[in-house]
Amino acid sequence: MGRINEREAEVDGWFRAEVAATRPGAARPQQESLTPGSRLTGTQGLELFEAQATSRQLDLAARQLAREGRGYYSIGSSGHEGNAAVAAALRVDDPALLHYRSGAFFVQRARRVAGLDPIRDVLLGVVAAVADPISGGRHKVFGSKAANIIPQTSTIASHLPRAVGLAFALERAMQLKVACEWPSDAVVVCSFGDASANHSTAVGAINTAVHTAQLGVPMPLLFVCEDNGIGISVPTPRGWIEQAYGARPGLRWFDTDGSDLAETFATAQEAANWVRAHRKPAFLRMRTVRLLGHAGSDVETAYRRPADLASDLHGDPVTRTARLLITAGFATPGEILRRYSDIGARVTATAESVWGEAKLTSASAIMAPIAPSRPSVVRTDALRTSGTASAIPGSAAVNATGTAAAISTGAVATNSTSSVTLGSSGSVTIGSTGSGTGGSTGSGGGGLTGSVTVGTTGSGTVGSTGSTTHGSTRSTGGGLTGPAPGSSPGSTSVGSSGSGAGGLTRSAPGSSSRSAPVGSSGPDAGGLTGSVAIGSGSGAAGSTGSGGGALTGSVPVGATGSGGRTGSSAVDRGESGVGGSAVSGSARSAASASGSPRAIAPKYAAAGQPVSGANSASAAGTPMTLAQAVNHTLGQLLSRDADVLVFGEDVGRKGGVYGVTKGLQQTFGVRRVFDTLLDEQSVLGTALGSALAGFVPIPEIQYLAYVHNAEDQLRGEAATLSFFSNGQYRNPLVVRIAGYAYQKGFGGHFHNDNSIAALRDIPGLVIATPSRADDAAAMLRTCVSAARVDGRVCVYLEPIALYHTRDLHRPGDGGWLAPADAVRHIEIGQARVHGTGTHLTIVSFANGVPMSLRVARRLAERGVHARVVDLRWLAPLPVDDLLDNARATGRVLIADETRRSGGVSEAVCTALLDAGFDGRIARVTSEDSFIPLGPAANSVLLDEDRIEAAADKLLAAL
Numbered sequence: 001m002g003r004i005n006e007r008e009a010e011v012d013g014w015f016r017a018e019v020a021a022t023r024p025g026a027a028r029p030q031q032e033s034l035t036p037g038s039r040l041t042g043t044q045g046l047e048l049f050e051a052q053a054t055s056r057q058l059d060l061a062a063r064q065l066a067r068e069g070r071g072y073y074s075i076g077s078s079g080h081e082g083n084a085a086v087a088a089a090l091r092v093d094d095p096a097l098l099h100y101r102s103g104a105f106f107v108q109r110a111r112r113v114a115g116l117d118p119i120r121d122v123l124l125g126v127v128a129a130v131a132d133p134i135s136g137g138r139h140k141v142f143g144s145k146a147a148n149i150i151p152q153t154s155t156i157a158s159h160l161p162r163a164v165g166l167a168f169a170l171e172r173a174m175q176l177k178v179a180c181e182w183p184s185d186a187v188v189v190c191s192f193g194d195a196s197a198n199h200s201t202a203v204g205a206i207n208t209a210v211h212t213a214q215l216g217v218p219m220p221l222l223f224v225c226e227d228n229g230i231g232i233s234v235p236t237p238r239g240w241i242e243q244a245y246g247a248r249p250g251l252r253w254f255d256t257d258g259s260d261l262a263e264t265f266a267t268a269q270e271a272a273n274w275v276r277a278h279r280k281p282a283f284l285r286m287r288t289v290r291l292l293g294h295a296g297s298d299v300e301t302a303y304r305r306p307a308d309l310a311s312d313l314h315g316d317p318v319t320r321t322a323r324l325l326i327t328a329g330f331a332t333p334g335e336i337l338r339r340y341s342d343i344g345a346r347v348t349a350t351a352e353s354v355w356g357e358a359k360l361t362s363a364s365a366i367m368a369p370i371a372p373s374r375p376s377v378v379r380t381d382a383l384r385t386s387g388t389a390s391a392i393p394g395s396a397a398v399n400a401t402g403t404a405a406a407i408s409t410g411a412v413a414t415n416s417t418s419s420v421t422l423g424s425s426g427s428v429t430i431g432s433t434g435s436g437t438g439g440s441t442g443s444g445g446g447g448l449t450g451s452v453t454v455g456t457t458g459s460g461t462v463g464s465t466g467s468t469t470h471g472s473t474r475s476t477g478g479g480l481t482g483p484a485p486g487s488s489p490g491s492t493s494v495g496s497s498g499s500g501a502g503g504l505t506r507s508a509p510g511s512s513s514r515s516a517p518v519g520s521s522g523p524d525a526g527g528l529t530g531s532v533a534i535g536s537g538s539g540a541a542g543s544t545g546s547g548g549g550a551l552t553g554s555v556p557v558g559a560t561g562s563g564g565r566t567g568s569s570a571v572d573r574g575e576s577g578v579g580g581s582a583v584s585g586s587a588r589s590a591a592s593a594s595g596s597p598r599a600i601a602p603k604y605a606a607a608g609q610p611v612s613g614a615n616s617a618s619a620a621g622t623p624m625t626l627a628q629a630v631n632h633t634l635g636q637l638l639s640r641d642a643d644v645l646v647f648g649e650d651v652g653r654k655g656g657v658y659g660v661t662k663g664l665q666q667t668f669g670v671r672r673v674f675d676t677l678l679d680e681q682s683v684l685g686t687a688l689g690s691a692l693a694g695f696v697p698i699p700e701i702q703y704l705a706y707v708h709n710a711e712d713q714l715r716g717e718a719a720t721l722s723f724f725s726n727g728q729y730r731n732p733l734v735v736r737i738a739g740y741a742y743q744k745g746f747g748g749h750f751h752n753d754n755s756i757a758a759l760r761d762i763p764g765l766v767i768a769t770p771s772r773a774d775d776a777a778a779m780l781r782t783c784v785s786a787a788r789v790d791g792r793v794c795v796y797l798e799p800i801a802l803y804h805t806r807d808l809h810r811p812g813d814g815g816w817l818a819p820a821d822a823v824r825h826i827e828i829g830q831a832r833v834h835g836t837g838t839h840l841t842i843v844s845f846a847n848g849v850p851m852s853l854r855v856a857r858r859l860a861e862r863g864v865h866a867r868v869v870d871l872r873w874l875a876p877l878p879v880d881d882l883l884d885n886a887r888a889t890g891r892v893l894i895a896d897e898t899r900r901s902g903g904v905s906e907a908v909c910t911a912l913l914d915a916g917f918d919g920r921i922a923r924v925t926s927e928d929s930f931i932p933l934g935p936a937a938n939s940v941l942l943d944e945d946r947i948e949a950a951a952d953k954l955l956a957a958l
Contacts (some may be wrong), residue, residue: 001327005067007300008060008308011078014313015056015340019152019322028329035262035328035909036628040088042330046339048088048261049325050083051111052318053340054119055104057347057954062126063296068357071126074296079289080226082172082258082317086286089268090189091562095166095182095692096149097159098142099191100227101290105277106142106149113147113534119350122571125929129357136369137360137728145728148182150692153724157195158716160223162206163190165219168686171279175671180694187275191224195231201681201712208682210250211596212314218279222271225283226258228290233303235841244282252282259289261318261324290316319818338541369727370764372790375827379576382778382825387640513648518857566691576825623817627660627803630736633780633819634698638668639732644784645653646673648683648700648736653892658738658803675878679712684735689733696788703754704739704797718793719762730791734783740897741941742801742847751800752931754941757902759795766828767875769797771849775832776822797874799846808850809857810893816850829873831881837865839952841885842893843908845871846941852895855947864955874904882908883915885946890919893951899940900925920957923952 034040040048061076065071077083084104090096092112098105101124110118124132125140134143134151143151152159163338167188172182196202206223213219227235246253247932250275256267262284273282289312295298298578300309313319313385322340325331331339360366544752582947637644646664648656652675665673676683688699701707708716718731727835741752759767768783770776776798782796808815842852849870856866869885871878885893892912896905905923925949927940 001705005063006064006120006520007292008369010062010587011313011316015319015322016337018319019326019336019340022323022326022333024332025327025329028871030330034324034330038262038266040265041902042325042328044088044369045261045321045325045328046288047111047291048084048265049107049318049321049336050339050343051084051087052104052321053343054107054347055081055084055441056118056318057340057344058103058107058122059127059292059397060344061123063292063353063376065126065351065355067124070430071351072128073126075100076292076296077101079291079312080104080227080258082256082261082264082286082288083320085261086189086191086224086268086284089265089272090187093183094187094189094272096147097152097163097166097188098149098151099189099196099224100142100900101193101226101228102142102191105191106144106147107357109147109149110144113144116144116146116787118395121345121353123351123354124357127351127355127357127361129354129362130365131357133730134726136364137392138433138726139724140499141724143725143729144824145725150729151721151722151724152536152719153716157192157202157205158199158712160202161208161713162193162688162717163188163223163685164205164212164219164682165207165222165686165689166692167209167219167281167689168217169690169695170220172671172690173693173695176642178694180691185220185222187272188224191226193231194225194229194236195234197225197241197244198623204679204681206248206251206283207678207687208677208685210248210301211279211677214250219281220275220279223281223283224268225285226288226424227285228288228458232288232294232298245285248283250280252278252280254282254284256286258286259315259320261317261321263651269876280368285892288317290314293948298552305763316746325569347790357829362692367763369722369725371728371784371792372722372829373792374790377525378782378785378789379825381789382781383576383823384640385823387642398598406503431509433912436505446931453823458476459517487871512713514561544869556874558711563932581792594664600693603818621819622821624773624820625804625806625817626770626773626776626940627658629776629818629820630660631662631664631796633777634664634668636823637781638664638672638785639697641696642695643694643788644672644763645695646700647676647686647697649676649678651700656700658800660738660798660803680706681713684710684713684718687730687733688713688721691787692729696732696783696784698734698736700738701735702738703751704737705750707737708737711758714759714765714793714795715762719764722764722791727791731793732787732791734780734787734796736798738797738803739797739845740799740801740802740927741875742897744798748933749930754898754926755902755929756797756874757896758902760904760907764793764796766792766827767797768794768871768872769799769846770872771802771846772816772818772869773797774818775826775870777822778824779872781823782825782828785825797846801818801847802850805850809854812908826872829876829878831873831878831885832870833867833881834870835865835887837867838889838909839891840866840955841889841892842866842951843868843869843882843885843892844897845872845874845904846897848895848947851942851944851947855944855951858948859951864951867952871904871908875905877907877911879911879915882911886912886917886919886921891954892917892919892921893947893954894921894923895947895950896923896925898926900926901928920954922954 001191009484028042030042030046032042034042034045043208058072059076062071062076066074067703080101081104083102084107087096087108089104095110096105104292106116107121110116110121121133121144122140122142124137125135128137128140130137132138134145135141139153141151141153150162170180170182170186170188171181171184172808179855192202209219209221209223221419225241226239229237229238242253242255246255252271254267254271256264268284268286271282275282291312322331322336326336339717417553634646638646646661646668651661652665652670652673652674655664661673667673676686676699683699683701688701689747691695701710714735718733721729721731739753739756741754743752746872749805756767759765766786768779770779778860780796783792783796787794802816805816807813832847837854838858840859842856844852850851852868856868859866867885867889868880871882894905894908896903896908900923905925909921909923924942926942929940931937
């Protein structure tokens with residue numbers, strides 16, 4: 001390798017000159033204390049010096065490789081090497097999320113793990129080699145699965161919310177008996193710079209940690225601020241970090257001189273021990289210097305005074321450690337210089353040997369960890385009706401549950417629930433050929449008798465005989481009312497037909513035949529209490545002979561199990577189910593002919609036990625609204641799997657501002673369903689950390705507009721972790737977001753946002769958006785299973801205006817209700833098709849689907865027969881289904897409720913053109929506008945009149 005530059009030579013020369021000039025003390029045995037009263041011995045001091053020197057030599061090598069065009073990363077740790085002592089003060093099984101200047105911490109931690117070579121590992125990252133053991137050549141990061149270092153690329157402290165979430169989840173995993181790779185007494189450590197400490201992400205994360213601890217919830221987290229006094233070129237005011245955090249109530253403060261090895265070790269050890277003992281957060285400020293600029297290309301002399309640069313040399317931790325060892329009598333100047341040179345020679349030799357290592361050369365290889373997909377295994381997991389199966393590859397084994405305090409604005413409460421027994425009837429077996437058996441041998445509600453072919457390459461036994469009773473009868477909200485009529489023996493029905501958490505429905509005003517979808521009158525109106533009035537004679541949208549459906553002559557195609565309603569216009573591809581909730585239009589009409597209201601009682605079992613009612617003929621098939629379906633399915637998932645957590649702002653005691661999570665906290669306890677403080681970054685950070693600890697978190701973001709406050713937690717953290725760890729770490733995550741427009745009586749931009757462009761371009765992100773209850777249930781199950789099995793990051797967009805919508809064509813027709821009791825699965829990237837018309841294909845999603853169905857009915861009255869494609873998945877788009885149905889008519893109209901610029905329709909047009917579709921394409925969208933308050937919103941939003949006008953224009957152009 002070539003020569004080092006002037007500043008590097010100055011730093012290196014300073015070290016050598018200072019060491020050579022140091023007068024050695026009287027020789028002492030290596031086992032004696034490094035300094036009077038220190039817990040470090042001479043041997044340990046020499047070990048830490050080697051870690052510091054290794055980090056320094058790696059910095060020099062990385063810069064030289066970059067100058068030669070053989071290396072690609074040169075942000076160094078020079079001046080921060082005191083963090084080697086922080087590593088020594090912690091256990092190897094304490095999970096670490098490191099600052100990009102924590103090189104010496106990485107070296108010291110890796111040296112304590114048998115088989116790791118920190119020199120080679122770091123340099124493989126620098127040269128972007130495929131052999132890099134953490135990222136596989138995708139980025140230079142400090143990470144190691146074996147050393148419990150979770151890779152971070154953050155320069156703005158965006159990893160702090162994840163660290164808070166992980167600290168929160170460690171003991172929660174122990175309490176709930178969820179398998180976690182770290183012990184419950186571990187301490188989470190995260191390091192960051194003084195400039196990053198000012199970022200809103202850091203401020204919010206630290207606030208969340210303190211807030212959580214204030215509630216009595218364990219938060220074993222050590223924040224380490226490596227304070228070098230400058231952020232690239234902007235100085236941090238002297239004393240600012242201490243002023244900002246030194247006297248914060250609830251945050252224990254520690255301060256140390258990072259250039260003093262013995263002091264840093266003692267202070268870090270005290271801090272780590274305090275956090276481990278008290279399970280509360282602490283803040284360690286380590287004062288450092290920055291010796292080689294921000295990065296290799298940074299010329300510090302352009303913005304720093306020569307005197308300041310010279311002063312920093314006196315704070316060089318490597319030099320000061322060397323001098324300490326010499327004056328304390330544990331080494332001579334010559335011995336120190338030889339060690340330093342030997343380390344440099346080894347680093348140089350390793351650099352020469354690795355720079356020619358193979359690099360990533362194909363897009364497929366680069367993208368491999370982004371979106372792993374095992375559809376058959378996901379399907380098997382989604383169709384399980386009893387506890388989490390340890391046989392599922394990549395999923396955590398779950399054994400028992402319980403309830404306790406959470407990050408909550410409410411009081412801390414504890415109680416326990418039944419345990420999960422793995423391997424009992426209903427567990428999943430993967431690997432053999434043939435079909436899986438689902439359902440009971442009796443007939444299901446949809447007329448399914450005998451077994452159901454799930455369609456996986458392996459087999460999954462997804463039934464069970466009976467379930468565990470969850471508790472006794474209670475009269476409070478969400479209380480247990482005992483088995484529902486017709487439920488399977490031993491099952492428990494949760495909820496009440498009266499008021500409170502258990503009631504799941506509320507009558508909503510009907511919509512006119514030309515109106516937008518009926519929405520709630522506000523976030524607190526139309527909750528889930530009350531009863532469902534099932535209209536007599538009503539049928540599915542487009543069904544024949546019931547409800548006046550206009551899309552005639554269609555049949556369910558490709559559905560397995562309870563994938564649709566007999567006689568409905570649904571063509572459901574890639575779907576499968578267990579049990580029976582397929583209900584024909586006529587059967588539903590007969591069932592509700594009396595017109596009497598019927599309360600929907602969800603059927604929950606103890607966590608890990610079979611979901612009651614899944615195979616019950618009399619309990620299946622009750623039509624629900626979309627909100628009821630989400631609530632019901634969340635309850636089933638919480639019942640089935642102890643690794644599921646549901647949380648967010650107002651989701652607990654209130655049950656969500658729209659009542660979607662009502663009753664869940666009362667049923668499953670505040671350890672598993674809990675409120676968070678009002679900070680979307682912390683909500684998502686809690687999810688990211690919990691996911692690392694073995695959970696499948698389902699956080700809620702209250703409104704779509706609010707996710708933009710925290711979008712980097714999805715883009716920069718959640719979506720990148722598998723990429724930068726080569727799949728070794730994952731973020732199983734399902735983010736529920738209430739979104740889109742068309743609310744009645746409660747509007748304005750922040751509650752009616754229709755922009756999802758910022759989500760759609762995140763690599764690997766799954767975006768699900770159901771429009772009807774049956775799809776809402778099945779797609780939520782699929783997302784949770786994709787998260788658990790493949791570690792997928794999913795966004796589940798719930799159309800607010802459709803939450804409580806019951807009617808489709810006329811008031812009281814019940815045409816938008818659908819049964820959602822059964823255990824169904826919809827494969828990611830599969831659309832739903834309503835009708836078999838051959839004149840026009842209308843492509844839509846969410847609120848646009850019922851609008852398009854009403855338009856299709858009016859077109860049919862004029863002799864124009866259209867089919868409506870419900871995309872269901874906005875990422876990845878159902879391209880095959882799009883193309884098939886586009887070619888079936890040769891004319892495609894995209895009805896897109898998002899904005900014209902950056903909206904979904906752009907992607908749909910592109911997908912069709914890229915696939916070679918040569919028919920006519922038109923799109924009708926909402927305007928490029930924010931959503932105003934009141935009736936003015938109608939002027940900028942997509943509506944039925946615009947869809948119909950666009951259809952007429954497209955058809956007229958034949």
